[in-house]
Amino acid sequence: MNYINKTEQELKSELSELKEKYEELRALNLSYDMTRGKPASAQLDLSSEMLDKKYLGNLKTAKNMDCRNYGILDGIPEAKELMASIIGTNPENVIVCGNSSLNIMYDTLMKFMVFGVSKSATPWCKADKIKFLCPVPGYDRHFKITEQLGIEMINVPLTENGPDMALVKELVKDPAVKGMWSVPKYSNPTGTVYSDEVIKELASMDCAADDFRIFWDDAYTVHYLYDAPAKQLSIIEACAEAGNPDRAVVFTSTSKITFSGSGLSAVASSVANIEYFKWHMNVQTIGHDKINQLRHVNFLKDYDGVIAHMKKHADIIRPKFEVVLETLESELSGLGILTWSNPKGGYFISIDTLPGCADKVVAMAKDCGVVFTPAGATFPYGKDPENKNIRIAPTLPVIEDLKEAVKILCICVKICSINKILEER
Amino acid sequence: MNYINKTEQELKSELSELKEKYEELRALNLSYDMTRGKPASAQLDLSSEMLDKKYLGNLKTAKNMDCRNYGILDGIPEAKELMASIIGTNPENVIVCGNSSLNIMYDTLMKFMVFGVSKSATPWCKADKIKFLCPVPGYDRHFKITEQLGIEMINVPLTENGPDMALVKELVKDPAVKGMWSVPKYSNPTGTVYSDEVIKELASMDCAADDFRIFWDDAYTVHYLYDAPAKQLSIIEACAEAGNPDRAVVFTSTSKITFSGSGLSAVASSVANIEYFKWHMNVQTIGHDKINQLRHVNFLKDYDGVIAHMKKHADIIRPKFEVVLETLESELSGLGILTWSNPKGGYFISIDTLPGCADKVVAMAKDCGVVFTPAGATFPYGKDPENKNIRIAPTLPVIEDLKEAVKILCICVKICSINKILEER
Numbered sequence: 072m073n074y075i076n077k078t079e080q081e082l083k084s085e086l087s088e089l090k091e092k093y094e095e096l097r098a099l100n101l102s103y104d105m106t107r108g109k110p111a112s113a114q115l116d117l118s119s120e121m122l123d124k125k126y127l128g129n130l131k132t133a134k135n136m137d138c139r140n141y142g143i144l145d146g147i148p149e150a151k152e153l154m155a156s157i158i159g160t161n162p163e164n165v166i167v168c169g170n171s172s173l174n175i176m177y178d179t180l181m182k183f184m185v186f187g188v189s190k191s192a193t194p195w196c197k198a199d200k201i202k203f204l205c206p207v208p209g210y211d212r213h214f215k216i217t218e219q220l221g222i223e224m225i226n227v228p229l230t231e232n233g234p235d236m237a238l239v240k241e242l243v244k245d246p247a248v249k250g251m252w253s254v255p256k257y258s259n260p261t262g263t264v265y266s267d268e269v270i271k272e273l274a275s276m277d278c279a280a281d282d283f284r285i286f287w288d289d290a291y292t293v294h295y296l297y298d299a300p301a302k303q304l305s306i307i308e309a310c311a312e313a314g315n316p317d318r319a320v321v322f323t324s325t326s327k328i329t330f331s332g333s334g335l336s337a338v339a340s341s342v343a344n345i346e347y348f349k350w351h352m353n354v355q356t357i358g359h360d361k362i363n364q365l366r367h368v369n370f371l372k373d374y375d376g377v378i379a380h381m382k383k384h385a386d387i388i389r390p391k392f393e394v395v396l397e398t399l400e401s402e403l404s405g406l407g408i409l410t411w412s413n414p415k416g417g418y419f420i421s422i423d424t425l426p427g428c429a430d431k432v433v434a435m436a437k438d439c440g441v442v443f444t445p446a447g448a449t450f451p452y453g454k455d456p457e458n459k460n461i462r463i464a465p466t467l468p469v470i471e472d473l474k475e476a477v478k479i480l481c482i483c484v485k486i487c488s489i490n491k492i493l494e495e496r
Numbered sequence: 497m498n499y500i501n502k503t504e505q506e507l508k509s510e511l512s513e514l515k516e517k518y519e520e521l522r523a524l525n526l527s528y529d530m531t532r533g534k535p536a537s538a539q540l541d542l543s544s545e546m547l548d549k550k551y552l553g554n555l556k557t558a559k560n561m562d563c564r565n566y567g568i569l570d571g572i573p574e575a576k577e578l579m580a581s582i583i584g585t586n587p588e589n590v591i592v593c594g595n596s597s598l599n600i601m602y603d604t605l606m607k608f609m610v611f612g613v614s615k616s617a618t619p620w621c622k623a624d625k626i627k628f629l630c631p632v633p634g635y636d637r638h639f640k641i642t643e644q645l646g647i648e649m650i651n652v653p654l655t656e657n658g659p660d661m662a663l664v665k666e667l668v669k670d671p672a673v674k675g676m677w678s679v680p681k682y683s684n685p686t687g688t689v690y691s692d693e694v695i696k697e698l699a700s701m702d703c704a705a706d707d708f709r710i711f712w713d714d715a716y717t718v719h720y721l722y723d724a725p726a727k728q729l730s731i732i733e734a735c736a737e738a739g740n741p742d743r744a745v746v747f748t749s750t751s752k753i754t755f756s757g758s759g760l761s762a763v764a765s766s767v768a769n770i771e772y773f774k775w776h777m778n779v780q781t782i783g784h785d786k787i788n789q790l791r792h793v794n795f796l797k798d799y800d801g802v803i804a805h806m807k808k809h810a811d812i813i814r815p816k817f818e819v820v821l822e823t824l825e826s827e828l829s830g831l832g833i834l835t836w837s838n839p840k841g842g843y844f845i846s847i848d849t850l851p852g853c854a855d856k857v858v859a860m861a862k863d864c865g866v867v868f869t870p871a872g873a874t875f876p877y878g879k880d881p882e883n884k885n886i887r888i889a890p891t892l893p894v895i896e897d898l899k900e901a902v903k904i905l906c907i908c909v910k911i912c913s914i915n916k917i918l919e920e921r
Contacts, residue, residue, distance in 0.1 A: 107566065109565055109566050109567075110565065112562065112565075115562065115564040115565060118564075119555070119564070122549050122552055122555075122787070123549055124547050124548055124549065127547055130544070130547075137537065137540065138757065138758075139540040139543075139544070139755040139756065139757060139758065140534055140535065140537075140540060140755075140756045140757060141532070141534050141751075141756040141757060142534075142757070143757075169594050169595065169784075169785070170594065170784065170785045171781045171782060171783075171784075173780070173781055173782060174780055174781040177779065177780040177781070178603075181606050181610060184610055185606060185609055185610060185621065185645070186644075196610065196621055212779075212782075215779045216779055216780075219611075219776075219779045220610070326566075330564040330565075330787065331564065331565045331566040331782075332563065332564065332565060332566060332567070332568075332782070332783055332784070332785055332786045332787065333563075333564065333785045333786065333787040333788065351644075354602065354637075354640045354641055354644050355598070355599055355602040355641075356596045356598055356599040356602070357596060357598060357637075357756075357757070358596075358757055359594075359595060359596075359757070360594070360595045360757060360758045360785070360788070361757045361758065362547070362755065362757065362758040363758065363785070363788070
């Protein structure tokens with residue numbers, strides 16, 4: 072029965088039972104870490120064979136380039152092909168980089184700040200004010216980069232098809248709005264898959280700033296839990312077709328395909344943008360780790376190899392997602408106090424409490440040994456205006472722990488919800 | 497006999513013989529690439545064993561951290577220790593980074609431009625004008641970074657003990673002078689080893705800019721050719737003792753110890769600077785490649801291991817340096833038309849022609865199939881004011897080729913020198 076329909080007496084009686092249960096659990100000194108989207112050891116084991124020397128062959132590329140030496144700025148050709156296939160674009164639209172796509176996003180923003188988005192553009196740091204659109208809830212590390220650079224962030228609610236496009240189109244009429252963060256597939260934390268319609272609108276909408284750029288973090292593009300990755304229109308193609316070929320910059324990595332600290336990252340965009348990035352890279356570095364590129368190519372082989380590999384990941388983490396969802400369902404279904412996402416890929420489950428309860432739920436859970444990412448972390452400046460969103464990262468813990476941790480979470484949600492409902496009566 | 501003492505007749509006759517010889521050589525369609533300081537295959541082979549899985553053990557650090565997963569911003573403790581020993585400082589003064597120290601230098605400069613040298617400092621990009629001191633001849637890639645950032649570069653001649661300190665001390669009275677490039681040991685291209693006296697002066701001199709920073713590129717710190725690496729005062733210690741603890745930022749890498757594209761880089765400085773860099777890195781990345789760090793630690797082991805490994809490099813490249821020097825000596829000694837460095841380490845030999853001849857020598861050599869780094873490349877903006885310096889990179893070619901290439905170089909030097917002497921009579 073929906074809590075809202077219960078009498079004060081019923082709620083108080085349930086609250087007292089819940090509090091008793093909570094105190095019993097608290098006495099057990101439990102410790103569950105549900106904070107970060109880290110792969111489990113069993114997932115890392117899937118790629119450990121890649122460290123075998125046999126995957127390096129004679130250490131040369133097909134074109135006989137010695138991967139141990141200096142040279143090749145934008146990635147060995149076979150790695151460009153592999154990463155292009157993951158992103159769904161062409162090798163000439165790709166630069167293969169080091170182990171962190173976050174680092175490329177940061178670098179790209181720094182370049183736009185200091186040099187502008189092209190050789191002829193005005194550096195963003197010369198503008199009085201720069202603003203970025205931030206679909207929310209979103210990825211805390213995106214928001215930290217723009218915050219540190221002093222870029223004003225504007226929340227845009229995510230709908231089930233992507234960002235609220237009516238609002239986006241209104242906001243980009245402001246010439247100070249220079250960019251936008253996006254995690255277009257299996258979004259962190261909601262699991263949202265942007266629809267092709269939304270992608271076309273993002274590509275074609277009129278922006279007052281002619282140096283408006285979309286930072287398209289395609290981190291989970293092949294990270295499916297069921298059947299196959301969701302099909303999605305290429306933002307690069309959509310932008311080209313809309314006559315805004317340079318609008319989107321796409322980032323991805325194999326951090327959650329092979330190794331979280333030792334994968335390959337890549338940036339993809341129009342050929343003009345790629346040439347501009349290479350012009351800078353030519354000053355910035357002599358090139359990235361080609362031995363690791365070769366290792367990845369020989370281990371993953373091609374797109375089909377990646378998809379087959381990702382199925383192994385899915386087989387490990389799908390049961391974890393399901394135990395969280397089943398526990399939420401069995402504990403809270405119909406109570407009207409929590410909604411949750413039902414992701415078909417990615418690394419997170421997003422939950423929304425009643426407004427004003429998220430920080431209290433997280434604090435109570437922590438006090439009982441279950442640590443979640445701080446409430447608010449999924450919003451710019453760490454401020455969830457409705458104080459309701461919490462991100463659950465199910466991949467790292469073992470299933471038994473997950474079940475226990477989510478049960479505790481449910482108790483905390485119930486207690487905080489009843490408190491709120493009683494306060495408001 | 498010194499050319500200057502020869503008669504016009506003698507010079508003209510020699511010139512005509514030389515030209516004949518040059519044309520004969522040119523007809524052979526030779527091809528020698530002496531452009532870049534790349535290790536030879538035999539040097540890379542010294543580390544190929546490192547790619548064996550056995551050097552990864554159980555993939556965990558001594559403190560049981562899984563190197564495959566996310567985590568650890570500043571390097572695994574054992575890698576910090578290794579890189580600190582190479583630099584000659586303490587692990588707490590070090591951050592271990594990715595595969596390119598050039599990339600860290602670029603990043604550090606970008607951070608100083610956008611954020612300033614500390615949390616309370618003014619960003620350099622807010623200044624009307626920023627200047628950097630550039631000891632010359634120096635490393636072209638340093639100069640390209642400062643050039644791209646619009647930083648005005650001021651030449652400071654290198655003496656045999658380091659930069660001309662009287663000039664440096666005069667120049668740093670200008671508050672627009674915010675920094676200085678330095679390759680303190682086995683300098684690129686002259687092989688200069690800065691004296692401890694110079695290091696103390698750099699650490700203690702009065703600078704008008706209180707955010708003056710020395711970019712100390714210790715790229716060749718263990719890259720000795722004879723006996724052992726030159727002993728040198730630690731710039732970090734010298735700065736601390738002089739009461740300017742945050743003045744120097746040290747960079748190094750294993751690019752020419754293990755693999756040029758797949759080594760470790762590191763940045764070292766005062767603990768305050770390191771904390772500041774980590775504060776930024778915390779937003780920039782989730783961490784660098786820890787598997788490669790582990791591999792390096794288990795392969796190189798410790799400082800003694802590094803020095804033993806560098807002896808193997810020296811045994812390969814020392815004969816190459818010597819054949820260049822012997823050829824220069826036998827062909828040009830006493831002629832008064834060329835001077836050359838006699839390095840005890842590093843990757844280059846620096847030669848100085850008569851003023852105004854370097855570009856002609858390089859062009860003539862190229863026309864005869866011997867490619868050198870363009871004349872001027874060792875100076876800011878690619879402009880050698882005396883047009884006399886050429887960098888020779890002896891490590892990559894095989895000895896036979898080196899000998900032939902340098903013989904051709906000597907013929908070109910003679911022809912251009914005689915032309916110049918005759919013109920001036």
